[in-house]
Amino acid sequence: MKSIFVNQVGFLPRSQKKAVLNFQCDEFHVLDEKENVVFTGKTESFGQDDISGESTYAADFSGLTEEGIYRIEAEGVKSFSFEIADNVFDKLKHDVCKCFYYLRCGHGLDKKYAGKYFHGPCHLTKATVYGENVEPVDVSGGWHDAGDYGRYSTAGAVAVAHLLYAVRLYRNFINVQLDIPEEKCDKGTLPAILSETKVELDFLMKMQRDDGSVWHKVTTFNHASFIMPEDDKDELFLFNVSSLATADIAAVFALAYLVYKEYDIAYADLLLQKSLKAYQWLEEKPEPLLFKNAEGSNTGEYPEPEDYSNRFWASCALYEATGEKKYYEAAVGLKSKLLDYDLTATDKGYQGNVFTCFGWADVAGLGSLSLLLKNENSDLENYVRKCFSDEADRLLENAKLNGFNLCMKKEDFIWGSNMELLKYMMVLAVADYLNPNDNYKNVITSGLDYILGCNTVNISYVTGSGENAFKNPHLRPTAIDDIAEPWPGLVSGGPNVGLQDEVAMSIPKGTAPMKCYLDRVECYSLNEITIYWNSALAFVIASFYNK
Numbered sequence: 001m002k003s004i005f006v007n008q009v010g011f012l013p014r015s016q017k018k019a020v021l022n023f024q025c026d027e028f029h030v031l032d033e034k035e036n037v038v039f040t041g042k043t044e045s046f047g048q049d050d051i052s053g054e055s056t057y058a059a060d061f062s063g064l065t066e067e068g069i070y071r072i073e074a075e076g077v078k079s080f081s082f083e084i085a086d087n088v089f090d091k092l093k094h095d096v097c098k099c100f101y102y103l104r105c106g107h108g109l110d111k112k113y114a115g116k117y118f119h120g121p122c123h124l125t126k127a128t129v130y131g132e133n134v135e136p137v138d139v140s141g142g143w144h145d146a147g148d149y150g151r152y153s154t155a156g157a158v159a160v161a162h163l164l165y166a167v168r169l170y171r172n173f174i175n176v177q178l179d180i181p182e183e184k185c186d187k188g189t190l191p192a193i194l195s196e197t198k199v200e201l202d203f204l205m206k207m208q209r210d211d212g213s214v215w216h217k218v219t220t221f222n223h224a225s226f227i228m229p230e231d232d233k234d235e236l237f238l239f240n241v242s243s244l245a246t247a248d249i250a251a252v253f254a255l256a257y258l259v260y261k262e263y264d265i266a267y268a269d270l271l272l273q274k275s276l277k278a279y280q281w282l283e284e285k286p287e288p289l290l291f292k293n294a295e296g297s298n299t300g301e302y303p304e305p306e307d308y309s310n311r312f313w314a315s316c317a318l319y320e321a322t323g324e325k326k327y328y329e330a331a332v333g334l335k336s337k338l339l340d341y342d343l344t345a346t347d348k349g350y351q352g353n354v355f356t357c358f359g360w361a362d363v364a365g366l367g368s369l370s371l372l373l374k375n376e377n378s379d380l381e382n383y384v385r386k387c388f389s390d391e392a393d394r395l396l397e398n399a400k401l402n403g404f405n406l407c408m409k410k411e412d413f414i415w416g417s418n419m420e421l422l423k424y425m426m427v428l429a430v431a432d433y434l435n436p437n438d439n440y441k442n443v444i445t446s447g448l449d450y451i452l453g454c455n456t457v458n459i460s461y462v463t464g465s466g467e468n469a470f471k472n473p474h475l476r477p478t479a480i481d482d483i484a485e486p487w488p489g490l491v492s493g494g495p496n497v498g499l500q501d502e503v504a505m506s507i508p509k510g511t512a513p514m515k516c517y518l519d520r521v522e523c524y525s526l527n528e529i530t531i532y533w534n535s536a537l538a539f540v541i542a543s544f545y546n547k
Contacts, residue, residue: 002022003023004021006454007452008460009082009083009453010082013067016062019072023055030064038066039063046058051406052515057403059072059074068084069082080468089541095465097176097178098180100196104141105142106142107140110181117483119477120228122149122228122229123229126139127236128235130239130240140206142202143156143159148219149232150220153248154304155302157248158535160252163193163539165369169369169373170542170543174191174193177192180192180195185260194260197256215240216239216302221299222234222298222299228481239291239294247307251310251313251370253275254321257269257271279315309338311330313363315331316371331380368387388434391427395424395443399443407443418493418494422540426536456512459517463487474529475528479521490534506518
């Protein structure tokens with residue numbers, strides 16, 4: 001079928017603007033809301049590319065800068081509508097960040113803030129420490145992680161880190177308005193984004209034991225069925241501590257200390273104290289303490305085969321927070337271990353440079369951000385600075401290999417492929433922060449175009465953003481709340497050639513990677529959501545407001 005694929009949210013007036021056609025034509029036109037032709041251009045053929053399975057033609061209309069609502073038309077085929085405006089991403093930014101409020105666990109969602117998506121208190125019972133004969137522990141609060149009701153220390157730390165590093169790199173991000181409950185501080189009221197991240201930070205503090213170590217997760221023994229959170233009454237379990245969780249919490253608390261000390265010094269000092277305690281435990285336990293699910297339990301495992309990147313992040317974050325050289329020296333020592341580790345191992349699933357990785361399983365890139373923000377021209381800082389430059393160059397080359405200018409290759413279309421793309425866009429955003437470059441900006445823009453509809457399934461992967469946004473996330477409350485539309489701002493996992501659920505297996509093997517997607521609730525391997533996909537998109541959007 002002839003189609004015109006375009007970002008269904010829109011473009012900043014002075015940015016690159018492109019649509020992609022899957023059919024040949026001489027001319028394309030941009031139409032305004034009254035169907036007047038306001039721009040005419042020639043298409044440029046790319047040819048066949050292996051990620052989309054299409055012969056593609058680019059329609060560049062960057063010369064159109066006047067604000068308005070438009071569509072692309074060619075040979076009688078019309079695209080979905082889009083907007084050109086200086087504030088074109090304001091609603092998207094709001095929605096993507098407001099989702100963290102909707103994912104809150106504990107005292108329920110107030111109708112004043114959640115509207116029709118309100119629900120009652122959930123998961124307030126104390127959690128049994130699995131395998132230990134000790135008193136149950138109050139670990140209420142925080143965010144539900146994904147389509148399930150689990151809460152995971154490493155995933156939560158990474159999501160908070162994305163948001164807090166965005167605050168530090170892109171100062172205008174602090175001004176996002178979310179209509180959520182206010183958190184009080186020494187200066188009166190915390191900015192909304194810090195009020196929301198404090199919810200997760202407070203929960204993560206409860207996950208820390210008295211000796212400084214951190215429980216890996218709190219969940220029921222097995223995933224709940226599709227019920228509302230307040231109806232999930234099964235026993236909660238705190239599962240084993242891990243060096244992975246302990247290091248990530250040491251890191252994110254040190255990062256948070258630097259942010260919150262501008263607003264509430266007592267809270268910031270508490271975060272730093274708990275960070276130091278976690279790090280002390282790591283020093284006393286130099287051998288990795290990894291994590292494996294208890295036999296018979298099927299909730300998220302979040303396993304990692306080593307803890308080098310986690311300890312690296314913790315060392316860098318505490319070095320930035322305290323200036324103590326022992327943390328820098330520890331980070332230098334961990335650099336060689338990371339370099340020795342096989343980054344292309346199949347269980348890692350990451351293509352590229354580990355010192356630029358921002359995912360939950362490889363967090364060394366977050367440590368690199370702390371070094372860059374320390375900005376003292378150290379040898380290690382200069383090393384990671386070059387890593388970002390080299391990785392950005394690799395991504396620019398990848399973007400030349402397909403008709404969507406997308407910095408992905410076939411092997412990147414795994415479970416959560418949209419996160420793979422968003423991680424790459426974060427790398428390009430950091431590279432652009434360090435060394436502004438229009439080529440970086442253009443590939444970031446192409447990535448956002450893809451997420452918002454310029455893809456071969458012609459769908460926006462953010463709920464409520466675009467005429468044809470996905471509507472059926474694998475997410476328990478939105479699946480059964482009897483409300484037609486899901487919360488706005490949820491990010492889908494996206495196409496996945498692995499097809500690891502029963503419904504996804506209906507897609508024929510050999511289908512082009514970009515087409516391996518179904519907007520079905522049952523498709524957890526294609527259409528689940530999670531906090532660190534939303535936080536990664538929030539970081540990328542924040543980079544557009546770096547002024």
